[in-house]
Amino acid sequence: MSLLSRLSACALAAALATCAAALPAFAAQVEVHDPVMAKEGSKYYLFSTGPGITFYSSSDMRSWKPEGRVFAGAPGWAKRAAPTFNDHIWAPDIQHHNGKYYLYYSVSGFGKNTSGIGVTTNTTLDPRSPSYKWEDQGMVLQSIPGRDLWNAIDSHVIDDEQGTPWMSFGSFWSGLKLVKLDASRTRLAEPQEWHTIARRERPAFEADSEAGPAQIEAPFIFRKNGWYYLFASWDLCCKGKDSTYKVVMGRAKAVTGPYLDRQGVDMAKGGGSLVIGGDRDWKGLGHNSAYTFEGRDYMVLHAYESADRYKQKLKVLDMKWDADGWPIVDAADLNRYQSVQLP
Numbered sequence: 001m002s003l004l005s006r007l008s009a010c011a012l013a014a015a016l017a018t019c020a021a022a023l024p025a026f027a028a029q030v031e032v033h034d035p036v037m038a039k040e041g042s043k044y045y046l047f048s049t050g051p052g053i054t055f056y057s058s059s060d061m062r063s064w065k066p067e068g069r070v071f072a073g074a075p076g077w078a079k080r081a082a083p084t085f086n087d088h089i090w091a092p093d094i095q096h097h098n099g100k101y102y103l104y105y106s107v108s109g110f111g112k113n114t115s116g117i118g119v120t121t122n123t124t125l126d127p128r129s130p131s132y133k134w135e136d137q138g139m140v141l142q143s144i145p146g147r148d149l150w151n152a153i154d155s156h157v158i159d160d161e162q163g164t165p166w167m168s169f170g171s172f173w174s175g176l177k178l179v180k181l182d183a184s185r186t187r188l189a190e191p192q193e194w195h196t197i198a199r200r201e202r203p204a205f206e207a208d209s210e211a212g213p214a215q216i217e218a219p220f221i222f223r224k225n226g227w228y229y230l231f232a233s234w235d236l237c238c239k240g241k242d243s244t245y246k247v248v249m250g251r252a253k254a255v256t257g258p259y260l261d262r263q264g265v266d267m268a269k270g271g272g273s274l275v276i277g278g279d280r281d282w283k284g285l286g287h288n289s290a291y292t293f294e295g296r297d298y299m300v301l302h303a304y305e306s307a308d309r310y311k312q313k314l315k316v317l318d319m320k321w322d323a324d325g326w327p328i329v330d331a332a333d334l335n336r337y338q339s340v341q342l343p
Contacts, residue, residue, distance in 0.1 A: 030056060030064045030314040030339040034154075034218070034287040035300050037061075037316075038094045038101070038125060044293075045125045046300075046314070047092040053105060056341075057126075061293075061316050065342045067127050070103065070120065070134055077139045081116030081152075084109040091154045091218070091287070094125075095185075097165075101125055102185055103134070104167075106153040111211055113151040113173060116142040119186050137186040141169070141179070145209050149174045151217075154287070157181065158221045158228075160255040164189075168197060168230075171217035175199025175268070176232060178256060195256045198232050198267035216272075222290040224297070225325060227251045230259040230267060231275065231299075233286035240310040243284030247301065248272030249327065262326060275299075275329060276317075281306050282334045290319060290327075297321075299329050314339045 032048035039045070045067075046056040052069030071089065078085045085107045093104040101122045108115035120136040143152035155169040165185050170176035176198040180189040202214040218233040229251045235244035250259035250267040258266045265271030276299075278285050288301035297319040304310040317333045 028341045029305075029308075030341045031312050032314045033302050033312050034091045035302060035314055036092055036094050036289045037291060037300050038096060039293055040096075040125045043126065045094070047094055047103065049088070049090045049092070051087050051089070053089045053092050053103070061298075062338075063340045063342055064314075071136075075105075075107065075118055075120075075136055075138075077116065077118065078107040081139060081142050082107045082109050082112075082114045084112075084114070093156045093289075095157050097159075097185060099123065102157070104140070104155045104157060106155065108151070108153050112209075113143045113145055113148060113211075115152040116140075117152050117155045117167070117169060121186075140167070140181075140186060141188065149208055150177055151211075154218045156220045156289075157185070158223065158255065166221075166255055168219040168221055170198075170219060172211035172214055174202065175214065175216055176219045176230075196268050197230060197257045197259055198250070198272070200234070200270055218287040220289050221255065222327075224292075224321075224327075227253065227325065228255050228259070229290075229327060230257075231288050231290065232267070232272060233288070234272060237284050237286060239284070240304065241283060241306070243278065243304055243310070245284040245286035246277035247275040247286055247288050247299075249275050251326075273326075275327065276301075276331060278303070279331060279334070282315075283310060284312070285315075285334075297327075299327075303334060 034049040036047050044058045048054045052071035055067050056064040058064045090106040095102045104119045116139045118139045120134045122134050141152045150173050151171040153171045157167050165181040168178045178195040178197045180193040182189040200214040200216045202212045206212040215235045220231045222229045231249045237245040250261040252259045261271040261273040282303040284304040299317045299319045302312045303315050305313050317329045319327050
């Protein structure tokens with residue numbers, strides 16, 4: 001190679017390096033399942049299904065900093081409730097009451113109702129605070145195959161008008177349940193009070209040990225303008241391009257129901273009006289939560305991105321209300337909202 005050729009090659013290489021340095025690094029989106037959120041001070045905190053419960057912080061609900069995991073190891077009771085537990089903790093729910101945060105979570109064997117719901121508490125969500133320390137309160141509720149035709153997973157806690165806490169939960173089997181908690185918020189109230197708030201048809205002779213085709217899970221109750229709105233996820237998640245997950249809902253005047261859909265059908269009798277489903281770009285929408293931050297209502301959920309091999313991505317959507325008081329979200333916001341995972 002001549003000296004001129006070498007100089008030309010060096011100049012080209014230098015130019016390419018300069019251009020590459022000027023280009024922004026690819027910004028990864030936040031990959032989560034079953035997201036829930038809380039705000040403390042000026043920071044938002046996002047919790048997700050994953051090893052030890054993965055969580056993130058953000059100042060704008062778009063750029064999220066990974067903060068590690070809530071549990072360094074397995075909860076002490078996990079293997080007793082779910083013998084196949086493998087450090088993967090499911091479906092967190094974050095609540096704040098009287099200066100304390102309650103993080104509910106589930107352990108389970110996939111496709112089994114060998115499941116349990118536990119709760120851990122903290123006085124702050126800020127992992128940099130000197131008072132930051134999660135203290136596990138143990139198991140709140142357990143489902144046992146052969147005894148229970150319900151699954152102790154996917155919990156959400158809401159207070160009624162009197163300030164009494166209620167836990168909704170459930171996945172497949174005989175549907176979604178609601179049970180009263182005591183004042184500690186870590187145990188069931190006695191005497192126990194249970195309700196079925198939503199379900200789908202289950203074949204009469206389906207084996208009790210099987211989840212069956214009654215595809216419903218992930219309840220979340222949101223209180224607004226004198227109504228309780230029950231959101232639930234129907235159909236199948238976690239199937240990539242074949243995922244059919246979608247969000248449905250009904251509403252009630254009492255936390256215990258009945259929750260009626262737009263056509264007046266009780267969700268405990270198979271009712272449920274569609275809120276948002278998948279499209280060409282996004283599959284498997286569901287396991288949502290809902291919040292009011294700074295006077296605006298939001299729906300938070302996961303969705304599988306078709307263009308990225310159906311990886312699960314965080315979505316935070318504006319939730320508005322129609323003239324009859326029903327929640328609506330714009331499916332176009334699925335493409336408008338793009339999270340960024342910070343280093």
